[in-house]
Amino acid sequence: MGLKQSITPYLWFDGTAKEAADFYVSVFPNSRIVTVGHNSEDTPGPTGSVLVVLFELDGVRFGAINGGSTFKLSEATSFLIDCATQEEIDFYWEKLGAGGQYQACGWLKDRFGLSWQVNSSDLVEKAHADPAAGARVMKAMMDMVKIDLAGLQRALDGK
Incomplete structure (x- = not known):
């Protein structure tokens, strides 16, 4: 995947970002989890829990963030x-x-x-x-x- 995408949609989840990304990757061809970032002691949320997931669906990059229940x-x-x-x-x-x-x-x-x-x-x-x-x-x-x-x-x- 050598091309850089100039706009990446980010999706807001309440604790299910990794589960959602795994599901979407399982549905679409040519898809993968790119990286998973975890909370540290300096970020809100339990230390070690998933904060952000970058993934690709058929070559299109998305981000998913566990941002809490503020937005749906x-x-x-x-x-x-x-x-x-x-x-x-x-x-x-x-x-x-x-x-x-x-x-x-x-x-x-x-x-x-x-x-x-x-x-x-x-x-x-x-x-x-x-x-x-x-x-x-x-x-x-x-x-x-x-x-x-x-x-x-x-x-x-x-x-």
Whole structure:
């Protein structure tokens, strides 16, 4: 991984940063834990407990910090997983949604509270190239929980 990423998202957890990072690394290909930093006697939190985790998901670097209960993850921030096939959508939907909460339009909140959009940006981009097709695709998507690519394609085609 020789390329340096200029912006790294950091996620705030209340004691589950390492567990969450391990879970995400297990779901996405080409992923790994980069480093784990622990509290010292000079930092808040129990000495030796995990403070921060740097990890990569399919080559994209993230940070996770055990910052306490002050802040919570919310739908205000989400990550889009761009899927090429229905099989990919099904895989990520089941893996990330297990123990979490499924939501409308291909969104889910995982068991740690992180929101994901499991969709095909290619199909959505095609839909937005034509306003009438875009309206049909958006209407079809609003009726879905998990994305059905065949259903969105039918809406795109006007069928």
